[in-house]
Structures are given as structure tokens and as C-alpha cells.
Amino acid sequence: MTVLLTGLPSAGKTSLATAARATLLAAGHQVEILDGDVVRRELWPELGLSPEDRERNLTRIGSVALLLARNGITTIVAAIAPYAHSRAALRAAHAGIPFAEVHIATPLEVCRRRDVKGLYAxxxxxxxxxxxxxxxxxEEPVDPDLRIDTSLEDVGESADRLVDFILHGPVGSRARMG
Ligand SMILES: Nc1ncnc2c1ncn2[C@@H]1O[C@H](COP(=O)(O)OS(=O)(=O)O)[C@@H](OP(=O)(O)O)[C@H]1O
Ligand SMILES: Nc1ncnc2c1ncn2[C@@H]1O[C@H](COP(=O)(O)OP(=O)(O)O)[C@@H](O)[C@H]1O
Known part of the structure; x- marks a missing residue:
């Protein structure tokens, strides 16, 4: 299964991916995180932040995610992924493999106050x-599989909701197929 955490800088993508991984690992699952920041630095440092490169970034992340997910690894992608069409393409690439889009819907003003990496400043x-x-x-997701506003709860509570969703889906079944 691939779970895309999409949202603004400082929304909480990395924190939630890390916390969810710890819980899932403890429960015996195989888990990998593909963090936009990390794969950009380590795998394709040539990509910048132009619209074209952001699109390429998500396409490449998708290829890696697919390889992992296909082999039974729960793959959490933590990336801004700003474009609806790129996110839709990522879902489409997962044909037959469960895929979920989770909008880390933290308000811009909260992200700006957190400013973990000083970008807003x-x-x-x-x-x-x-x-x-x-x-x-x-481009805000209009129909995400799950929405988490991290301004309303602490990391543990948000991570619990994410893990519950990954394990059980929104209505007791796993996320819809890609
Ligand atoms: N101008 C600008 N806009 C947005 N982000 C910026 C920028 N400059 C550097 N960064 C850092 O790069 C990280 C974004 O990488 P992503 O792969 O997640 O972005 S994208 O999906 O390709 O849009 C992003 O990581 P997160 O803060 O974890 O979201 C930033 O730390
Ligand atoms: N419920 C929550 N979920 C995730 N992060 C939260 C939450 N509440 C507060 N935070 C804080 O918000 C910041 C999010 O930073 P980070 O995870 O690096 O964001 P992103 O990866 O989206 O840029 C962290 O300092 C984290 O502790």
C-alpha cells in the first residue's frame, strides 16, 4: 500500500510519517518513508522546484513507491505534491495496488508560525x-481519502488516526485501489 501525505511546508508530513512508521513497525509491518526533502537530496539532487521538476519529482517518487508497495511494504510518501494532476497520476500508477491520498490540511497561518525550516520567513x-x-x-485536494488538520491535535493523536486509517481504512476496509 502507498499512502501519500500531501500538504504545505511545515504542515506535519514528516512528523506524521515518522510517528506512524514507528507504530506500524512495532505492529510487525514493513514500512518505508519516501520523504520529498530526502529523496530530492539523496536520489535526484538535479531537480529543482519549478513546476516541471516538482512533477518529475512526484513521478519518480511514484516509481519507487510502486516497487516497494508491490512487494508488500507499506510506503508512506511525505511530499508537498502541489498539483492535483500529479497526485491523480500517482494514484493511477497504482492500478491494483491500494493507494490513499491523505491531505495534511494544516492552515497556512499555522504552517507559517511553525516554519520548521525557515522558508516562510x-x-x-x-x-x-x-x-x-x-x-x-x-492545489488543495478536493476528495482526499483522509484529511488531518494538525492544528487541532498533537502529533500522537494525528499519528494514531493515520495508523488507524492505514490499517482499517475509512469504513473498515483498506484504502481504495489506485
Ligand atoms: N520554495 C520552496 N517551496 C517549497 N519547499 C521548499 C522550497 N524551498 C525548499 N523547499 C524544501 O523542499 C521540500 C519540498 O520537497 P517536496 O519534494 O516535498 O516538494 S514537491 O512535492 O516537489 O513540491 C520542502 O520540505 P517540507 O518542508 O518537508 O515540506 C522544503 O523543505
Ligand atoms: N498533530 C501534529 N502532527 C504533526 N506535526 C505537528 C502536530 N502538531 C504540531 N506539529 C509540529 O509541526 C511541525 C511539522 O513539521 P514537519 O513534520 O517537518 O512538517 P512538513 O514535513 O510537512 O514540512 C513539527 O514541529 C511538529 O512537531
């Missing part, structure tokens, strides 16, 4: 442009 100071949600587009 750097954009406000005019040092960088193209920060997703501010001066680069984030």
Missing part, C-alpha cells in the same frame, strides 16, 4: 520566491 524577507502556499500554487 525567508520568503517574507524577499530572500527566496516560489514557496508553496505563498507565492507558488498548492
Amino acid at each position: 525567508r520568503q517574507a524577507r524577499g530572500e527566496i520566491t516560489g514557496v508553496t502556499g505563498v507565492d507558488a500554487v498548492y
Whole structure:
């Protein structure tokens, strides 16, 4: 199964992926995380943040996720994934393999206050442009399989909901097929 955590910088994608992995590993599952930040640095450092490169990034992440998920590994993708068409393509690539889109729907103002990596502040100071949600587009998922607003609960509570969803699905069945 592949679970895409999509959302703005500082929404909580990495924190939730990490916490969910710990719980799933303890329960005996095989789990991998593909974090946009990490795979960009380690696997394809040549990609930047242009719309084309963001699209390529998710396509490549999808290829790796598919290999893992196909082999029974629960694969959590933590990436901004700003474009609806890229997310739809990722789902389509998982034909026959369970896939879920989880919108980490933390309000922009909360993300901006957290600013874990200082991106919002750097954009406000005019040092960088193209920060997703501010001066680069984030197309909000209209029909995600799950929505988590991390401004409403702590990491443990959000992670519990994510794990419950991964194990049992929204209505007791696993996420819908890709
Ligand atoms: N301008 C700008 N906009 C957005 N993000 C930026 C930018 N510059 C650097 N970063 C850092 O790169 C991480 C985004 O990588 P992703 O692969 O998740 O992005 S994308 O899906 O290709 O849009 C993202 O990681 P997260 O903060 O974990 O979301 C940022 O740390
Ligand atoms: N319910 C929650 N779920 C996830 N993160 C939360 C939550 N509440 C507060 N946070 C905090 O928000 C920040 C999210 O940062 P991070 O996980 O790196 O975001 P992202 O990967 O989306 O950029 C962390 O400092 C985390 O402790």
C-alpha cells in the first residue's frame, strides 16, 4: 500500500510519517518513508522546484513507491505534491495496488508560525520566491481519502488516526485501489 501525505511546508508530513512508521513497525509491518526533502537530496539532487521538476519529482517518487508497495511494504510518501494532476497520476500508477491520498490540511497561518525550516520567513524577507502556499500554487485536494488538520491535535493523536486509517481504512476496509 502507498499512502501519500500531501500538504504545505511545515504542515506535519514528516512528523506524521515518522510517528506512524514507528507504530506500524512495532505492529510487525514493513514500512518505508519516501520523504520529498530526502529523496530530492539523496536520489535526484538535479531537480529543482519549478513546476516541471516538482512533477518529475512526484513521478519518480511514484516509481519507487510502486516497487516497494508491490512487494508488500507499506510506503508512506511525505511530499508537498502541489498539483492535483500529479497526485491523480500517482494514484493511477497504482492500478491494483491500494493507494490513499491523505491531505495534511494544516492552515497556512499555522504552517507559517511553525516554519520548521525557515522558508516562510525567508520568503517574507524577499530572500527566496516560489514557496508553496505563498507565492507558488498548492492545489488543495478536493476528495482526499483522509484529511488531518494538525492544528487541532498533537502529533500522537494525528499519528494514531493515520495508523488507524492505514490499517482499517475509512469504513473498515483498506484504502481504495489506485
Ligand atoms: N520554495 C520552496 N517551496 C517549497 N519547499 C521548499 C522550497 N524551498 C525548499 N523547499 C524544501 O523542499 C521540500 C519540498 O520537497 P517536496 O519534494 O516535498 O516538494 S514537491 O512535492 O516537489 O513540491 C520542502 O520540505 P517540507 O518542508 O518537508 O515540506 C522544503 O523543505
Ligand atoms: N498533530 C501534529 N502532527 C504533526 N506535526 C505537528 C502536530 N502538531 C504540531 N506539529 C509540529 O509541526 C511541525 C511539522 O513539521 P514537519 O513534520 O517537518 O512538517 P512538513 O514535513 O510537512 O514540512 C513539527 O514541529 C511538529 O512537531
